[in-house]
Amino acid sequence: MAPVELRPLRIGIVCPYSFDVPGGVQFHVRDLAEALIARGHTVSVLAPADDDTPIPPYMTSAGRSIPVRYNGAVARMTFGPVTAARVRRWLAAGEFDILHLHEPVTPSLGMLALWIADGPIVATFHTALIRSRPLQMVYPLVRQSMEKISARIAVSEDARRTLVEHLGGDAVVIPNGVYVDQFTSAEPDPRWTGTPSAPTIAFLGRLDEPRKGLPVLFGAVSEVLKSCPGARFLIAGTGETGPDQARELLGDDAAAVEFLGAITDDEKAALLRSVDIYCAPQIGGESFGIVLVEAMSAGAAVVASDLGAFRRVLDEGAAGTLFHQGDSGDLARTLIRVLADDEVRAGTVERGLQVVRRYDWASVTSEILTVYEMVLDSGELEGKPRRRVGEDPSSLRGALGRLVRRDAGADE
Structure with a gap:
């Protein structure tokens, strides 16, 4: 596939899992960010990481994570009002053209960012499970927010099947990349x-x-x-x-x-x-x-x-x-x-x-950029001007708002 040529974009990527103990999703996010930067785009990654964990300059730490058993492994994730305040600050500072969330139905950064953000949003789903009680339980919490996702990517047919069976909708399959x-x-x-x-x-x-x-x-x-x-x-x-x-x-x-x-x-x-x-x-x-x-x-x-x-x-x-x-x-x-x-x-x-x-990342990056361009162009096809990622005012209302709102001291 020939490289997709886009005007330089400001891209925000959210990784739900900590870089303290990196795994497949973290490596995917890291490599995607660097592949996009090499194409001339400005990229900022938000991910959990301890203060003493070395992270690249394009990455912002969302703070310390806690270990949680998930999908047969121990994943390190972060959640709550303090993290939500950090998500808001990062979104405001980034002025992103597009927001790319990974695993947005995992109770971590991706879910918080989906609740809080509004605008052009792409989501990548990595998990493949035959039957998942956690996904079935979390669906009522994320159902409305899922409607904000403009395009869905699954890293494999297995991940796509899990998405369709547990959350509905569909996704384009774009695999993980390798240099x-x-x-x-x-x-x-x-x-x-x-x-x-x-x-x-x-x-x-x-x-x-x-x-x-x-x-x-x-x-x-x-x-x-x-x-x-x-x-x-x-x-x-x-x-x-x-x-x-x-x-x-x-x-x-x-x-x-x-x-x-x-x-x-x-x-x-x-x-x-x-x-x-x-x-x-x-x-x-x-x-x-x-x-x-x-x-x-x-x-x-x-x-x-x-x-x-x-x-x-x-x-x-x-x-x-x-x-x-x-x-x-x-x-x-x-x-x-x-x-x-x-x-x-x-x-x-x-x-x-x-x-x-x-x-190869050369091919995978082009496919992901094609999805970005489709999302960014969709509004213009409807006669609407392109808009940047911003804050969803509804995220501060109701029970969800009480969880993620900027309570006193929450953003300290």
């Missing part, structure tokens, strides 16, 4: 590079989140080592799971498992460029699978559970090899087969390098 060339051109690291007799298999994710599936991978280790005694399993990420837990589960086979801890973006690219296989053993709660795109961009062969989101990213198995979700035995058999078959690995890697161009 593909950063992974394609990364230098392999000798510490993590596999050999025919000692291939390397990588996992990245929060180690103590059950939905990330690390126990499923651990359940496959011993069987893989029987066929390939030199195999090494490289585990990157934070969490309480570590060598002690691996030894308890695997005994002597735990020597094949190496915990790398938290790694930087550059180290992640080098790791994925170095390993023979990237393994994604997730058991649910995934709407996309950004790390699969990163691994394909780096030229790693991907083995992933057959979640719907993963199947779609992997071109129904043409760009990676799928195994039965949650089945350690099938994962072991799949890893053994892929390690032993150079043709299978080469074929999926080649297809993966073709597939990932769809997800």
Whole structure:
């Protein structure tokens, strides 16, 4: 897709989750902001962050967050009158042409901004759930505010389905983005590079989140080592799971498992460029699978559970090899087969390098800018002048107003 050329815009982006412990949504917001800035637009991001958390200059902290269990994970979010006052100040200072909210029905910054703001508003939905009681409970609170959203984006068909089934309406699907060339051109690291007799298999994710599936991978280790005694399993990420837990589960086979801890973006690219296989053993709660795109961009062969989101990213198995979700035995058999078959690995890697161009930020940013332009042009088509984002006067009335209004001391 050719780049969309727009007059320079002032764009406000709201991220609901804290940058103290960044995850997929935070990285998406960060990369989108930087891609838009590179196109000549002025961007400001509002997100939760502690005072001592390093954030880029285009980001404004909405204050400290609290951990909340959501979608099988622990998300760090912020809410309440103090946060609402910060949202108002940020909106007033930004004078935005367009406001882009992420996860606006999550009880955090996005929901507050949707309640408070008025004007051209775009919302991106990331969550994919088969059935969500929290979404069903929150819908009556956000139903009226949802009408203020001019355009909806879902990062995958799974996220779109969740939106349609729980909240109604529809959305255009625009996937998460990846700077593909950063992974394609990364230098392999000798510490993590596999050999025919000692291939390397990588996992990245929060180690103590059950939905990330690390126990499923651990359940496959011993069987893989029987066929390939030199195999090494490289585990990157934070969490309480570590060598002690691996030894308890695997005994002597735990020597094949190496915990790398938290790694930087550059180290992640080098790791994925170095390993023979990237393994994604997730058991649910995934709407996309950004790390699969990163691994394909780096030229790693991907083995992933057959979640719907993963199947779609992997071109129904043409760009990676799928195994039965949650089945350690099938994962072991799949890893053994892929390690032993150079043709299978080469074929999926080649297809993966073709597939990932769809997800490059150059393409994704153009699609998002097309949505912005559609929203900004819609008023003019109705004979109305373009208007900027402002404050919705109705947000200070009723029970909602009592929650988010500028009470005495709330904006201190």
